[in-house]
Amino acid sequence: MGTTVLNERVSVLGKFEAGKLLPVLLRWRGRRYWVQKLNLHHERAEGGDRLHFYSVTTDAGECVLRYSRNDFSWTLEEVGFSG
């Protein structure tokens, strides 16, 4: 199964929809990827932080984005390749 754990900081363009933050576009290693579909969103409390996990499909495959409520940072947790 082609899944790679990355944990790399990425910049994400997000939108708020019905009170929820959703990722729209991410830039990683100089390339842009459009989020085509949100497959699942879940949260976890960690220390004093609240982490949001977005399992999404982009135009280049699947990935999991993590958003930290503490420092408003986005992390690309893992990428997978369909096949």
Next chain:
Amino acid sequence: MKVLHLDMDSFFATVEQQARPSLRGRPVGIAPVDSPGGTIVAASIEAKRYGVKTGTKVAEARHRIPEIIILPPTPEKYRVVHRRFRKIMSDYRGELKPRSVDEIALWMEPGGSEPAESARAREIGAEIKRRIRDEVGEWLSSSVGIGPNWLLAKTASNFRKPDGLFEIDRGNVREVLAEISLTDLCGIAERMAARMQLVGIGSPLDLYDLPPWELKRRLGIVGYYWHLRLHGYAIDREDWGTKSLGHSSVLPRPTADPRRLKPLLHKLCHRVARRLRREGWQAGALTISGTVVSGPAREWGQWGATARLAPTDRHHDIFGQAWQLLLREPPAGPLRKIAVKTYALRPADHEQPSLFDLDRRRGALSTGVDRANDRWGEFTVIPAGMLGSENLAGDAIAFGQDLKLQRETAAD
């Protein structure tokens, strides 16, 4: 009365497939530890086709399906999906009870005829299934079972898995029970099944078909309860719902003496039975409870005991059970207040398996007594045991078990 039981199909694995579309259609096993000795706690629908299921060892799973994908569980995902399908189910009228992370039961609000309730339950079941896919995740498949009590609803949800929507009703219950085994019934484990087999009960159909007295003879009261459950009676606590009917009374002088409580208990049971009949209910469970005065400070405490009933609206049955309860689980101190409450109410017109022929005669007599009471006022005609509460009830003509009307003076 309809219960709708929703069970998510291969829940953990399906949720992982929802999060990662590339896993869809592939065999997936969820195992906390991905080592040969690790155990699969959930297998995807695809993996189940090859015989991999909950409890299979990882090594065994890999042997059966070399390309199986083993993933660690992520409970946060399962919890969020649970919350979201529970939210959807809470849009429908009735009482909602989660049974586990992937199962929720809905005791639908009763209303309308049996066919109307059935049609509504099926409609709502289909709608909930569709909404879970639309609003939570398109890969999330679930199975809905519908039945007159929780056990049969749960059995129905397992009967056409995955992506099922199935109702067990009077018309198909025998067909369903003929196809499943004893241990497929929630609540019958290997040991109980072995015990049943020992007395010649080899299938759920036997539990359904054998007369209640025969089951009672072979298995004790447990056998009788199974008979009632499979016949659609709401005899289990979860089926009792919130509707209840009861009466209570304050004792002028607190007492713990059963002989002094007996007349009052009779009176309360009489009132309860009468109201059940008037409103057209039969009760499947009963509690007696009260306020206990105890200690030098004369503190108040609560006391209560609960028992099941074969669905009834008769004083004889209700008092019999209440009296047994009082003797078996007596209050810790003098009672200041006593209450009798019945639950698991169902319409009385439902067909009833009659344990004794006598039941029917008692039924006819009860309504005759009700008519007399309607005409002459409450407690003109009361069971003999109620004598002694006549200070509360006025003059009384009592009848005994021999069904002959007789005049008695104050007893006790």
